[in-house]
Amino acid sequence: MAARRPRIVIVGAGFAGYQCARTLLRRTRGAVEVVMINPNDYFLYLPLLPDVAGGGLEPRRVTVSLPATLPGVQLVLGEADGIDPAQRTVSYTDPEGTRGRIGYDRLVLTVGSVNKLLPIPGIAEHALGFRGIAEALYLRDHLTRQAEMAATAVSPVERQARTTAVVVGAGYTGTEVTAQGVRLTDALHRQNTALGAGPKPRWILVDIADRILPELDERLSTEADRVLRERGVEVRTGVSVKEAGPQGVRLSDGTHVPSRTLVWCVGVRPDPFVASLGLPTEKGRLCVDPLLRVPQQPEIYSCGDTAAVPDATNPGSHTAMTAQHAHRQGKLAAHNVLASLGRGRPERYSHHDLGFMVDLGGRDAAANPLHVPLSGLPAAAVTRAYHLFSQPGNRARVSADWLLDAVLPRHAVQLGLIPAGAVPLETDSPTTPPPARTRTIRRE
Numbered sequence: 001m002a003a004r005r006p007r008i009v010i011v012g013a014g015f016a017g018y019q020c021a022r023t024l025l026r027r028t029r030g031a032v033e034v035v036m037i038n039p040n041d042y043f044l045y046l047p048l049l050p051d052v053a054g055g056g057l058e059p060r061r062v063t064v065s066l067p068a069t070l071p072g073v074q075l076v077l078g079e080a081d082g083i084d085p086a087q088r089t090v091s092y093t094d095p096e097g098t099r100g101r102i103g104y105d106r107l108v109l110t111v112g113s114v115n116k117l118l119p120i121p122g123i124a125e126h127a128l129g130f131r132g133i134a135e136a137l138y139l140r141d142h143l144t145r146q147a148e149m150a151a152t153a154v155s156p157v158e159r160q161a162r163t164t165a166v167v168v169g170a171g172y173t174g175t176e177v178t179a180q181g182v183r184l185t186d187a188l189h190r191q192n193t194a195l196g197a198g199p200k201p202r203w204i205l206v207d208i209a210d211r212i213l214p215e216l217d218e219r220l221s222t223e224a225d226r227v228l229r230e231r232g233v234e235v236r237t238g239v240s241v242k243e244a245g246p247q248g249v250r251l252s253d254g255t256h257v258p259s260r261t262l263v264w265c266v267g268v269r270p271d272p273f274v275a276s277l278g279l280p281t282e283k284g285r286l287c288v289d290p291l292l293r294v295p296q297q298p299e300i301y302s303c304g305d306t307a308a309v310p311d312a313t314n315p316g317s318h319t320a321m322t323a324q325h326a327h328r329q330g331k332l333a334a335h336n337v338l339a340s341l342g343r344g345r346p347e348r349y350s351h352h353d354l355g356f357m358v359d360l361g362g363r364d365a366a367a368n369p370l371h372v373p374l375s376g377l378p379a380a381a382v383t384r385a386y387h388l389f390s391q392p393g394n395r396a397r398v399s400a401d402w403l404l405d406a407v408l409p410r411h412a413v414q415l416g417l418i419p420a421g422a423v424p425l426e427t428d429s430p431t432t433p434p435p436a437r438t439r440t441i442r443r444e
Contacts, residue, residue: 016304017110019330054180122244151194170207174265303329
């Protein structure tokens with residue numbers, strides 16, 4: 001009788017989880033059983049979501065099919081809701097509300113992160129988050145709808161409010177959302193003759209930091225700031241939101257901005273699932289050692305945004321919650337899991353960043369690949385080449401969309417697929433899950 005293959009269960013299919021599964025497949029060729037629990041059947045390439053919101057890419061371009069690109073991985077559709085280290089099982093609820101439980105020999109937790117909320121009145125009710133396809137599609141529809149409603153508004157004040165967007169957070173996401181968003185609304189303004197005589201769309205990017213993109217070197221930050229201002233964006237640093245309402249936003253400097261669009265991009269926090277596990281955490285992230293193992297739980301590994309991974313390049317700190325770290329930690333987690341099963345020797349995580357890139361749309365970007373600062377067209381070319389190389393699928397389709405966007409007007413229509421309130425900022429997940437059924441599926 002053949003021996004049972006070791007079962008490795010991966011929870012989450014973000015950068016870390018996807019790379020972990022991919023590495024396991026390549027290195028074992030079926031010698032282990034790999035199971036992935038994830039709510040969706042795709043890996044989402046988050047860095048290109050601003051292109052989706054701005055109308056430059058179709059939404060399916062940033063999704064990569066898990067069954068198609070990870071053949072041999074058993075995909076279990078569902079939300080993990082608990083683990084039992086003593087029994088070595090993970091419990092989950094599938095999309096139809098059925099409870100399930102699956103056993104593991106090794107477990108890799110990579111559930112990622114959600115929007116970070118701050119205790120500011122009105123934010124949870126009126127701000128739009130930006131962590132998934134639903135949010136990106138809704139924002140694109142919302143901007144299009146506001147432009148069309150502004151065209152028929154009688155009051156100039158209402159017209160200006162409907163064509164004013166406030167983005168909070170000038171990190172990577174906020175800067176790119178603003179850069180792509182202003183290109184979309186400018187296109188809507190040109191295409192709608194009823195808007196042509198009115199004021200141009202207004203975009204305001206605010207951040208409490210003293211400059212945008214504080215993670216980047218100051219030269220790149222200055223370049224991105226210049227590009228945004230040339231497009232008409234009002235960049236306000238040292239300022240944040242004091243209160244949000246249905247008719248506008250009050251800033252911390254006392255300014256009230258009439259607006260129907262508030263986009264929340266202040267950062268991320270670990271998925272609340274982590275706090276429910278009863279395992280040691282550090283600022284909401286699972287504590288792990290340099291081998292990515294959870295203390296006192298040698299069968300459990302964690303990486304990516306989920307884990308507080310010690311930063312070997314900066315002793316005493318933890319690696320940042322970035323795709324660059326998640327990608328590499330996912331590969332190392334696969335290596336160390338296999339080492340724990342007798343296939344190789346474990347390695348400690350250590351990674352020096354290779355630079356950062358911010359796509360500003362069109363011919364503009366700010367980048368420092370290998371710490372060589374670039375701007376303008378060279379930066380845009382390097383940034384897009386990097387995204388094509390990093391995305392594990394859809395490269396030809398993404399390239400085609402970019403080419404068409406460069407030579408054709410943006411096709412801006414409302415799809416109406418995501419209704420208002422379907423993706424609340426508090427939960428960052430679409431709609432409300434169905435009630436759990438009592439039937440339980442158990443996979444041993």
